[in-house]
Amino acid sequence: MKRLLICFFLLAGVQLAHAQYYKTDTVTRKGFDPSRLVLGGSLGMVFGDVTNVDISPLVGYRFSDYIAAGVNINAQYGQYKVWSYDQIVQRDKYTIFGGGIWGRVYPLPMVFIHVQPEYNFVTQNSTVYLNNNEKQTYKTNYGVPSLLVGAGYTQNVGGRVGIGISILYDVIQDDRSPYNNSLIYRVGAGIGF
Incomplete structure (x- = not known):
């Protein structure tokens, strides 16, 4: 965790030094500006005794240099196995489908607060x-709300393409939350960050 924070602050320091040359577009457009669209999300895969495949696209709009908002979709599949010596005693499989809205405030061009x-x-x-x-199989279906709050960092890698990292936490913490009272680390790529 210390190394992650050190890397974060090092990247932020480099970006702050570079931010002296950050120029905003002096031409302002009225109405919808396609260059302010934000497209991105994350893709994650883990395989083994614990398997998780996560596809979470998002789309939004950068209303100003400081505010962006949009919608996101979550789609996950996972399973995990419980072993006793050399045999499986339990296997749990789950699917998660959902979505919501998101908002970001950029106090600095590369640092954001995410809700x-x-x-x-x-x-x-x-x-x-x-x-x-x-064997006995039990099936349950339910809906669960979450409110993810956190911060992140984006780095332009060329043109309007960037990569971002964020650390989020579900502040509602419903007992059935897929986020299990832990920090959520996300790394993603996108256009219009």
Whole structure:
């Protein structure tokens, strides 16, 4: 965690030194400006005893140099296995579909404060393997609200394309939240950051 914070502050310092040359467009357009669209999201994959595939696109609009907002979609599939010695005793599979809105405030051109209320629909199948080669499967469906709050850093890598990292936390902490009372680390790429 210390290394992540040191890297964050180092990148922020480099960007602040470079920010002296940051120029805003002096031509202001009235109405919708396609160059202010924000397209991005994140893609994550983990495989093994714990499997998770996460596809979370987002789209938004940069209303000014300081404010951006938009909508996001969440789609996740996951499973994990519980082992006892050399055999599986339980396997849980889940799918999460949902979305919400997000907003960002940029106090500096590359640093943002992020707020994201969302609602996710979760389907979970738990299969318990019994001693006599039998199994029992339990299925649950539910919806759960979340309010992700945090901060992040974006770095332009050329033109309007950038990469971003953010650290978020679900402040509602519903017992069934997919975020499990832990910090959420996201790395993504996008256009119009």
